[in-house]
Every structure is written in structure tokens, then in C-alpha cells.
Amino acid sequence: MNIDSIQNGVVLDHIQAGKSMDIYRYLHLDKLDCSVAIIKNARSAHLERKDIIKIDSPLELDLDVLGYIDPNITVNIIRDGKLVEKKHLELPKRLTNVIHCKNPRCITVSEPQLDAIFLLSDRENRRYRCAYCETEFHK
């Protein structure tokens, strides 16, 4: 694949340098059949270094997951070789099945088939709490 010229796909730009593999994992990009290019430590005008992910497939991405990992990422949608949309992210108010509660007394730990739901409790400090037991999430 020529990474400079995706015909129909998605380019995730302005990823904080070093975070591209986290995104690869959270978005389950390993499950895709199409070409995926991960560019690490690219030079950027705004940031010293950045990562870029190019996905050669017009898939729908979970923007909440991306916003959670890094709200500064920009999502470029490419159709017929042209940039048709540039999406800016924000920290999502609610996360479903992205992170999981670590409180051993939480119902979602004893009943793991429940949706893991987290709610943004403090935007400034990027804090999320389990919707069930309200325990704050720590990586």
C-alpha cells in the first residue's frame, strides 16, 4: 500500500507520539483484513513528534474510544482519494465496554457479561467512574 494515497479510508492524525499501539489495540485494528499503516514519531508542525495511523478501509470507528485515549487526535475521512471530513474529538461523557472496573466488590466483576459502563465525573482531570459502583478508574 502506498501510505500517502489512501483511496477510501481513515487517517488518524496528531496521535501523541508513542500512543499509536494503544489505539491499535483499543480499536481492535488487528482484526482488520485491510492494510493498516502505523507511522511512529512523524514530524509535526504543532507537536514535536506525533504518531499517525492510516487504515485503508472505509470503516466506522468508535470515536468515543479515540476521544477517551486522546481527545487531540483528528480523524480524517478519505473518499476517492480526497479528504471529505475532518472530525475533532472530545472526551466522551460515557464509555461502554472500553475500560473495565477493578473494584473486586463491583457487580461487573462477578457478572462480567454486564456492559462495562463508565461516566465522566471530572472533565478537567479526565476522571471516569464506574456507573455501577462509582469507583474511579485508574490505568
Add this chain to the structure above:
Amino acid sequence: MRNLIDITDLSVEEIDQLIATAEDIIANPAKYSRVCAGKQLATLFFEPSTRTRLSFESAMLSLGGSVLGFSEAGSSSTSKGETVGDTVHTVSCYADIIAMRHPKEGAPYAAAQVAEVPIINAGDGGHNHPTQTLTDLLTIHREKGRLDNFTVGFCGDLKFGRTVHSLVNALSRYENINFVFISPLELKLPRYVKEEALKKKGIPYAQTTDLESVIPQLDILYMTRV
């Protein structure tokens, strides 16, 4: 459909209305003896708590309704592989409202996602116990005639005491409340309660390890087990 999972599921106006109703029930019990006629309350106690269960059942019977339910010592339904959701879904067919107690934190929230009738949280592990908070508020109201404009001290285990966190949350919504937290250092109120319930709203509070020195400034003292 409404649920009572956390005390903040009720607005201040709704709490005031509930307290006024409770005071009226105490004064005129006969007036309320049929208001729940034909309604069934299910008490699902996944862990036993005789006092809490009898309070709910007695209340429903006093209002003219009927009760059904279970109380189990072990986790027998869990060992059969039945989830909280399964049980609550089944019970939804028989009852008009469910009061549940469960040893796992957040179990009533999980139940509320699938229940077809309202859920009242009657205690979920060390997490929430909103009807206890309503009782505490009623007690304060009966003693003081109001829920605003005073300095309230909380003494004891403020770290794990769920009733403390709920009552702080509930009172923090009233006008002109000062909080004084009295505990040993290792049982201090958790940072998140201070930040999210108090600091964000600019509510004044103080912390100390010495009860005697603050007693003169308190209008109410809430003691918990240590």
C-alpha cells in the same frame, strides 16, 4: 420510570416533599392505610438484613399493600448461575416495585437496566443506601425543623462509611451548610467526596482529629461506627 439507586436520584424538592409526606404519615397514619391497596412490593434480599427488610415490609403493609420476596444467607441464586438481571426480570412479572439488597456494589444499577418496574436500592455492599439517608434526613428535620443553615459534624469512619458519603451528598445541596469531619487520619473522608461533593460547589468544610474541640460549633453530630 424512576429508580432510587442513589440519593441524588431525587431532587431537593422531591426530598422535601417526601419528608413532608413522612411527617404527615406519622401524624395521620389512618389517612394512608389504603394508599397502596392492590400493589405488591418485592423485597429481594441477596444478603440478609432483617431490620431493613422488616422496615420495607412493615411500611408497605401499613400503606395497605402486600409484600413478597426472599432473603438468602448465601449466594444460592448466583451459584445456580442466575444473574441479578435474571432474577429481577422474573420478579418484574409479579411485583409493582422492587426493594433489593445485594452484597455487590452497583447490583441495583445493573438490576435497573433490565427491570420493568422501579428499583429501590436497600443497600449494595459498602456503596449506597439511599433510604437510610432519607431516614437520616427525616430525623434531622424532626429535630431541627429544617435541612438548611447549620454546621454538621461527621465523626467516626468517614472513609468507608457509605451512609456518611450519601448524607454529605444530600446535605450539600441545601443552603448554607458547613461540614466538619472528625476522624482518625487513616479513616478520613475520601478525596473524591471532598472534591466532587464539596470543593466543586464551594461548600465550606473543615477536618480534624479532635472531636471535643469542635463540639461547641456543631448543630448536629452524626456518629458512625469505627
